[in-house]
Amino acid sequence: MDFELTDEQRDIQRAAREFAQGEFDRELALELERNHAFPKSIWKKACELGFIGLHFPEAYGGQGLGILENALVVEEFCRQDSGIGVALTLADFSSEVILRFGTEAQKRKYLPPITRGEAISAGAYTEPDHGSDITRLSTTAIRKGEEFVINGTKTFITNGTLADHFVVLCHTNPEADPPYRGMCTILVEKGTPGFQATELGDKMGIRMTSTAELSFSDVHVPLENLIGEENRGFYQVLEFFDESRIEIAAQALGIAQGAFDRALAYAKERRQFGQRIADFQVTQHKLADMYTKIETARLLTYKAAWNFDRGRIDPRLTAMAKMYAGRMSVEVADEAIQIFGGYGYITEYEVERFYRDTKIMEIYEGTREIQKNTIASSLIGKTKG
Ligand SMILES: Cc1cc2nc3c(=O)[nH]c(=O)nc-3n(C[C@H](O)[C@H](O)[C@H](O)COP(=O)(O)OP(=O)(O)OC[C@H]3O[C@@H](n4cnc5c(N)ncnc54)[C@H](O)[C@@H]3O)c2cc1C
Known part of the structure; x- marks a missing residue:
């Protein structure tokens, strides 16, 4: 067992x-937040x-690194600024x-522009009537x-008006x-006739990201826009969540660390x-609890990333990392406010x-309750519902 990052990983962390x-x-962050503007x-x-x-x-324009290296960057970005960090790390x-x-x-068409800063991507899974439960949908292709002809509505889509x-x-x-x-998962490009993205308006946090409703009204796309095999879309998305939940855990971890840094300095x-x-023991205990929770979330998040990079899919581990880091981050940020x-x-x-900004970590990419369902079903077999 080795809990050390490699030299290369430490260099990436330092560079980020x-x-x-x-x-x-x-000051820029405050202005962007006020104006609901993406940090372009x-x-x-x-x-x-x-x-x-x-x-x-x-x-495809990347560096051939792993999910762990990506998580280190996400953590550092969100630690420095929760709003800018989240907006940047969701651009892909x-x-x-x-x-x-x-x-x-x-891959050759869509991925390199993302890494070059020439394009932003989005994933549209949630619908007004199908959120936690995407085992059935109203959107049809x-x-x-x-061609495929797409009709339906998606909601809460990150980068909706930017992608x-x-x-x-x-x-x-x-x-x-x-x-x-x-x-199936199908690629739709912005500007395709019949497709429209509408910003949902004010929201509690992550205001530098767009959150939009997408409407599809007889949207024609060529058959070649199908991603992977037909009828495998649901499984692809579940597998994607096993990867993306690690990134969300890293966002939560970074935000908690950032709130902690500020609270410690202030105390x-x-x-x-x-x-x-900081000389009151009650403050010291708060700081000790906060730091212990952050370090626990870090261990789970890095382990989930390390495991994924070894080619192993472990929904229980990624769900534990996302669920724990999300809750921990809300608690730590809450306590940081108290110290201030x-x-x-x-x-x-x-x-x-x-x-x-961190409250969303308990909601998107599967709510805290859904993560618990995943963890429990792997422990005791399929859970009801
Ligand atoms: C800012 C923001 C950005 C988002 N970005 C995206 C995106 O880019 N792409 C995308 O597709 N979606 C996105 N979402 C949607 C997000 O993933 C959903 O909001 C989330 O999955 C929950 O779905 P819901 O809102 O419909 O809540 P519901 O599914 O209606 O859940 C309501 C409550 O019931 C609970 N619940 C539901 N089912 C169960 C169950 N079986 N057991 C126990 N409790 C249960 C939930 O945990 C929750 O507390 C985003 C949402 C927000 C707010």
């Missing part, structure tokens, strides 16, 4: 930290330096579906000659029984009753934003 410290300006210029620079899609093979969202299951032509292409989960065989055996500086608040007292409630001091 230095980039984030140099580029993620606090920083994203471009991150792509130029190879931070986005570094886990893609070199042939769902590209892995193309990478793992797409044709050679699809019916084969007509050499250049979308991986869309649809029913191609609405008669399939069970329904999930008749699903050592702020004086009340003639002493530093009234200042913690004021946006300028950042920790309230970290708190708002």
Whole structure:
């Protein structure tokens, strides 16, 4: 057993930290957050330096690195700034579906622009009536000659109004029984007639990302936009979640670490009753608890990434990492606000934003409850529902 990162991994971690410290300006972050704006210029620079899609093979513009290296970058970015970090690290969202299951032509067409900062991707799975349960969907893609014709609505889609292409989960065989055996993932490019993305409006956190509703009204796409085998879409998405949940755990981990860093510095500086608040034992215990939780989440997240990089799919492990890191991050950010007292409630001091930004970690890519269902079903067999 070896708990050390390699020299190369430490170099990547350091490079990501230095980039984030140099580029993620606090005033800019506050402005972007206020305006619900994507950090475009920083994203471009991150792509130029190879931070986005570094886990893609070199042939598709990546660096041929693993999910662990990607998680280290995600953690450092989110630690420096929860809003900018999340927005940047979701810019390649769902590209892995193309990478793992797409044709050679699809990989060559869609992946290099993502790493070059010329395109943003999105994954459209959730529908207004099908969230946690995507074993049945209302969106259909019916084969007509050499095309699919897509109809339906997707909601809560990250990068919805920014993305250049979308991986869309649809029913191609609405008669399939069970329904999930008749699903496919299909690529849809922005600007395709009949396709429309509409921003959902104000939200609690991650305001530098777009969250949109997508509508498909007789959208025609060529059959070659099918990703992988027909009727395997549901399984592809489940496998993708086993990868992407590690990234979400890393986002949660980074945000918790960032909130902790700020709380620790503040506790050592702020004086009340003639002493530093860090000198009160109650504050010390808070810091000890926070740090222990962060380190526990780090061990689970790195282990899940390390395991994935060894070619092993372990839904229980990734669900544990995502569930624990998500809850832990909300708790740590909450405690950070408490340590800041009234200042913690004021946006300028950042920790309230970290708190708002991290709540989504318990919701997207499967809620906390769904992660528990996955963990439990692997322990005791299939859980009801
Ligand atoms: C900001 C944001 C970004 C998102 N980005 C994307 C994206 O890019 N692509 C995409 O496809 N989706 C995205 N989502 C959607 C997200 O994945 C869903 O919101 C999530 O999976 C939950 O679905 P739901 O909102 O319909 O809640 P529901 O499924 O209606 O769940 C409501 C509550 O019931 C609980 N529940 C449901 N089923 C069970 C069960 N079997 N056992 C126990 N409890 C259960 C849930 O845990 C939850 O507490 C995003 C959502 C948000 C808010």
